[in-house]
Amino acid sequence: MHLGIRQFKKDFEVMAKEASNGDHNSATKPPPTPSPLRNSKFFQSNMRILVTGGAGFIGSHLVDKLMENEKNEVIVADNYFTGSKDNLRKWIDVTEPLLIEVDQIYHLACPASPIFYKYNPVKTIKTNVIGTLNMLGLAKRVGARILLTSTSEVYGDPLVHPQDESYWGNVNPIGVRSCYDEGKRVAETLMFDYHRQHGIEIRIARIFNTYGPRMNIDDGRVVSNFIAQALRDEPLTVQSPGTQTRSFCYVSDMVDGLVRLMEGDNTGPINIGNPGEFTMIELAENVKELINPEVEITMVENTPDDPRQRKPDITKAKELLGWEPKIKLRDGLPLMEEDFRLRLDVPKKK
Ligand SMILES: NC(=O)c1ccc[n+]([C@@H]2O[C@H](COP(=O)([O-])OP(=O)(O)OC[C@H]3O[C@@H](n4cnc5c(N)ncnc54)[C@H](O)[C@@H]3O)[C@@H](O)[C@H]2O)c1
Numbered sequence: 001m002h003l004g005i006r007q008f009k010k011d012f013e014v015m016a017k018e019a020s021n022g023d024h025n026s027a028t029k030p031p032p033t034p035s036p037l038r039n040s041k042f043f044q045s046n047m048r049i050l051v052t053g054g055a056g057f058i059g060s061h062l063v064d065k066l067m068e069n070e071k072n073e074v075i076v077a078d079n080y081f082t083g084s085k086d087n088l089r090k091w092i093d094v095t096e097p098l099l100i101e102v103d104q105i106y107h108l109a110c111p112a113s114p115i116f117y118k119y120n121p122v123k124t125i126k127t128n129v130i131g132t133l134n135m136l137g138l139a140k141r142v143g144a145r146i147l148l149t150s151t152s153e154v155y156g157d158p159l160v161h162p163q164d165e166s167y168w169g170n171v172n173p174i175g176v177r178s179c180y181d182e183g184k185r186v187a188e189t190l191m192f193d194y195h196r197q198h199g200i201e202i203r204i205a206r207i208f209n210t211y212g213p214r215m216n217i218d219d220g221r222v223v224s225n226f227i228a229q230a231l232r233d234e235p236l237t238v239q240s241p242g243t244q245t246r247s248f249c250y251v252s253d254m255v256d257g258l259v260r261l262m263e264g265d266n267t268g269p270i271n272i273g274n275p276g277e278f279t280m281i282e283l284a285e286n287v288k289e290l291i292n293p294e295v296e297i298t299m300v301e302n303t304p305d306d307p308r309q310r311k312p313d314i315t316k317a318k319e320l321l322g323w324e325p326k327i328k329l330r331d332g333l334p335l336m337e338e339d340f341r342l343r344l345d346v347p348k349k350k
């Protein structure tokens with residue numbers, strides 16, 4: 001039986017007080033001893049897992065998956081900037097004081113939609129840098145394994161195609177996206193420095209564009225925009241030139257990949273994404289055909305530094321995790337449509 005989910009509204013600046021980083025330790029320090037609680041009878045049968053950003057889109061699906069295992073106890077830390085309590089409502093059945101001893105940390109907290117991460121860029125970079133530092137401090141203190149959800153945006157506007165993990169990227173360090181992409185690059189650096197210096201068990205997933213039910217209707221990312229527009233009979237806004245590409249992964253495939261990475265033996269970074277690549281015009285045409293053949297497609301202005309191409313090389317994920325995505329874009333879009341129809345109250349025409 002699971003003990004229920006403990007959920008608290010938390011910001012990493014507050015969390016700083018709880019997680020001692022202990023940066024005075026030298027490079028020769030042996031790995032930290034896992035929390036002694038791990039060996040107790042109770043905790044052998046119960047894995048305690050912290051999910052930061054667990055009220056968000058990917059995070060809440062990950063929580064659902066982790067809660068399928070009745071021995072797991074899941075704790076969520078989220079400040080509800082882009083996440084919502086509704087995403088977790090079915091799990092909130094127990095309110096207890098927070099146990100800050102955990103075995104695993106899935107560190108997702110960070111706004112992911114460009115509109116939201118650019119809204120308060122200083123906060124975005126603080127979340128990525130200070131937030132990750134604090135979670136690493138917590139991992140170090142309790143001996144937990146920590147997984148960071150990094151991003152394909154670490155490759156910037158890539159000059160190598162498709163992108164494999166050895167590519168160092170082409171990122172504008174002073175651009176409007178850098179709070180996010182440079183923020184995630186520093187987060188990766190911190191993960192590896194804590195691993196090398198303090199022996200922390202780390203996992204890094206480089207997530208490529210993920211879509212599915214529960215995305216915020218007005219999240220601003222392309223798949224949710226197009227589906228909401230198609231259902232509202234509004235033109236699909238393709239940002240120019242429309243030939244830029246993305247590769248879209250369905251959320252259940254993503255969550256499966258994240259759990260495999262956490263449970264496996266490889267630190268990563270490992271690309272997790274679906275290599276099916278589409279231009280934004282092709283995506284709009286697919287949404288039009290599948291959801292609303294009457295809807296218009298219109299070309300609008302783009303934002304600065306928009307990557308022109310993006311497609312994961314997933315050789316590493318296949319070989320090291322035995323993972324590959326199962327759900328094609330044309331099968332995933334109708335699943336998301338169903339969820340958006342319910343939330344927008346637009347029934348399917350007969
Ligand atoms: N969805 C994608 O396509 C994608 C692609 C690459 C990487 N990622 C990464 O995966 C993670 C989850 O993405 P998502 O799509 O679920 O985004 P999301 O915006 O739906 O979820 C992010 C969650 O983090 C919370 N959060 C933000 N700042 C916080 C802070 N300072 N303290 C506590 N909580 C905070 C938000 O309230 C939200 O619940 C992010 O780290 C993102 O960078 C996502």
Ligand SMILES: O=c1ccn([C@@H]2O[C@H](COP(=O)(O)OP(=O)(O)O[C@H]3OC[C@@H](O)[C@H](O)[C@H]3O)[C@@H](O)[C@H]2O)c(=O)[nH]1
Pocket residue numbers: 111112113114150151152153207208209220221222223225226237238239240244245246280302303306307
């Ligand atoms: O209405 C829209 C929105 C977006 N777009 C285009 O669609 C493409 C994808 O844009 P999105 O805003 O969905 O997302 P991006 O690919 O730019 O960034 C994404 O990928 C990396 C992740 O870390 C981020 O979470 C996510 O924001 C871009 O080329 C953008 O110009 C449209 O054509 N129309």
